[in-house]
Amino acid sequence: MDSALLEYTGKTAAVIGGGVVGASWAALFAAHGLQVVISDPDPDIERKAMAMIAAAIPSLVALGHAPFDPAARIRFERDNGYAVADAFIVQECGPERPGFKQAVWELIEASAPADALLCSSSSGLPASLQQTEMHDQTRLIIAHPFNPVHLMPLVELVPSPTTDPAVIARAVAFYDALGKVTRVIRKEIPGFVANRLQAAIFRECVSLVRNGVVTVEELDDIVTTSVGVRWATAGPFLSLHLGGDAGGLPESVERLGPLVERLWASLGTPRLDEQTKALILLQADDSYGAWSIADLTATRDAKEVAVINALAEPLVPVVR
Amino acid sequence: MDSALLEYTGKTAAVIGGGVVGASWAALFAAHGLQVVISDPDPDIERKAMAMIAAAIPSLVALGHAPFDPAARIRFERDNGYAVADAFIVQECGPERPGFKQAVWELIEASAPADALLCSSSSGLPASLQQTEMHDQTRLIIAHPFNPVHLMPLVELVPSPTTDPAVIARAVAFYDALGKVTRVIRKEIPGFVANRLQAAIFRECVSLVRNGVVTVEELDDIVTTSVGVRWATAGPFLSLHLGGDAGGLPESVERLGPLVERLWASLGTPRLDEQTKALILLQADDSYGAWSIADLTATRDAKEVAVINALAEPLVPVVR
Numbered sequence A, B: 001m002d003s004a005l006l007e008y009t010g011k012t013a014a015v016i017g018g019g020v021v022g023a024s025w026a027a028l029f030a031a032h033g034l035q036v037v038i039s040d041p042d043p044d045i046e047r048k049a050m051a052m053i054a055a056a057i058p059s060l061v062a063l064g065h066a067p068f069d070p071a072a073r074i075r076f077e078r079d080n081g082y083a084v085a086d087a088f089i090v091q092e093c094g095p096e097r098p099g100f101k102q103a104v105w106e107l108i109e110a111s112a113p114a115d116a117l118l119c120s121s122s123s124g125l126p127a128s129l130q131q132t133e134m135h136d137q138t139r140l141i142i143a144h145p146f147n148p149v150h151l152m153p154l155v156e157l158v159p160s161p162t163t164d165p166a167v168i169a170r171a172v173a174f175y176d177a178l179g180k181v182t183r184v185i186r187k188e189i190p191g192f193v194a195n196r197l198q199a200a201i202f203r204e205c206v207s208l209v210r211n212g213v214v215t216v217e218e219l220d221d222i223v224t225t226s227v228g229v230r231w232a233t234a235g236p237f238l239s240l241h242l243g244g245d246a247g248g249l250p251e252s253v254e255r256l257g258p259l260v261e262r263l264w265a266s267l268g269t270p271r272l273d274e275q276t277k278a279l280i281l282l283q284a285d286d287s288y289g290a291w292s293i294a295d296l297t298a299t300r301d302a303k304e305v306a307v308i309n310a311l312a313e314p315l316v317p318v319v320r
Helices: A003-008 A020-031 A045-062 A080-084 A098-111 A165-177 A194-210 A216-224 A227-233 A236-241 A248-266 A274-288 A293-312 B003-008 B020-031 B045-062 B080-084 B098-111 B165-177 B194-210 B216-224 B227-233 B236-241 B248-266 B274-288 B293-312
Strands: A012-016 A035-039 A074-076 A087-092 A117-120 A140-145 A154-159 A181-184 B012-016 B035-039 B074-076 B087-092 B117-120 B140-145 B154-159 B181-184
Touching (some): A012 A080, A020 A035, A020 A045, A045 A074, A045 A293, A080 A087, A098 A117, A154 A165, A194 A216, A194 B194, A194 B236, A194 B248, A216 B227, A227 B216, A248 B274, A293 B236, B012 B080, B020 B087, B087 B098, B140 B165, B165 B181, B216 B274
Parallel strands (some): B012 B035, B012 B087, B035 B074
């Protein structure tokens, strides 16, 4: 048990929905020594979720966690109400349908301890929409992770306008204790932040492929060898600050501002129509169709662990 | 001398313009054992460029290059014509003005060996625009690097419609021998590829800050802890292929397509007006104003070296 998590000793984290996101949260919770209960209506959920959790453990160990026996820390409970009955946190990872979210939070509110932290992993449905059937509309918060959940540092915390600031503070403390990097999004907005940034870059990716400027494979290679390395180490604003001469961001904004606005005006606005989708799928198959998704995923996870570990080590500044 | 560069032994690489980009190319060329001549009208160029080159050497050594004495490999020649007289490659890094580029290529064509490789580092002016005063319009190609040039793998090669395919092939071979990752862009387009992707994400970054969804610092932190790590290891298309269930890209495109199109429709279209620039600069100063650009740059470079080295090592696939 990590010392930062000592206050949760002996308590249970309930995961509602044992798909990719739920299983990955469960693996991370268990790696931190928590007891986990997964609730999912799929009769085959135990086999499927435990396979995903077993696959996650080597990456967690590579990140510095002690190996653990998932069966000793993770159990399954089909009934949502029973699952959350003694939970100190409920991590909801169910279907992205408003009706599901509203009904499940109504049930959870009635079944979970009054002081349980209530968090939705939703990437799209804001807390204000999910909490409509709850009596207490100060308790719910979005805790949106980034796939793979057990590896990626970011958790976007998105309160509704009525979420109690104390709930936000407790959510920050909990996910920080899990080693996550939490940032509280200041307004409810579709896609929150990270997925909006992904949508923005993906639109131009689709446009460039659609227009024959690059192929899918070339586009992916360009990203991993330039902006990917850049943004793993410094965000867009800091990168611009360091991007040119000694004048930093003020000079860059003045000098590059007109160029950037011209590029903005020239960016593509493609549709994901059938022809575009067919082109992308054909080129994607050319690029990595020869490898299984499992092998590609294992390679990606190993690279992500390598990058995360490389950036976690104390970096000796370059001597100049 | 790297074996891949043996054919260039004893030959000279000419760098036109000794600013940030030119000095960084010179450092990389010299690290590979090439002789380099830098041509720049600034009377103080030798002091400035050699300071930048000296600052680049520790990063180059950290990437595996042998330490070297820059004075033994790099000289300065004010006259562009003399500088290129025995060059096997001319790497132009001058001002981004059409008139400058056109005049300098007219001079270089008249002064350089007939078989010299003629490459512009321009990030914005296509070869077809730069070559208008050249007699032979088959020789010029854009070789656009990504800052910091001596660290970042990518070189975007952008031929004009009249560039000889043999020139493209020689450029690919040369930059590949330097350890760069080359991709040939299939159409001249403003900003080529990597800078268009940066513009696309930056537009949404500015919009989110302008709308008070996040601060500059929060935005930068969200990027480095999510999409940055993702895109350092897998491009946007491969990431989508591995982003969900076992169905891969075909399933993701069908399932997420409508959501992505809705997000596209909701993306911001901000202006970089005075109020927006002032807000960004104020928040940026709050974020990293306490550190010097030199220290921030050294830290960024050290992180980039760490990421590049982490991804260069043979990655043992995660055992599943």
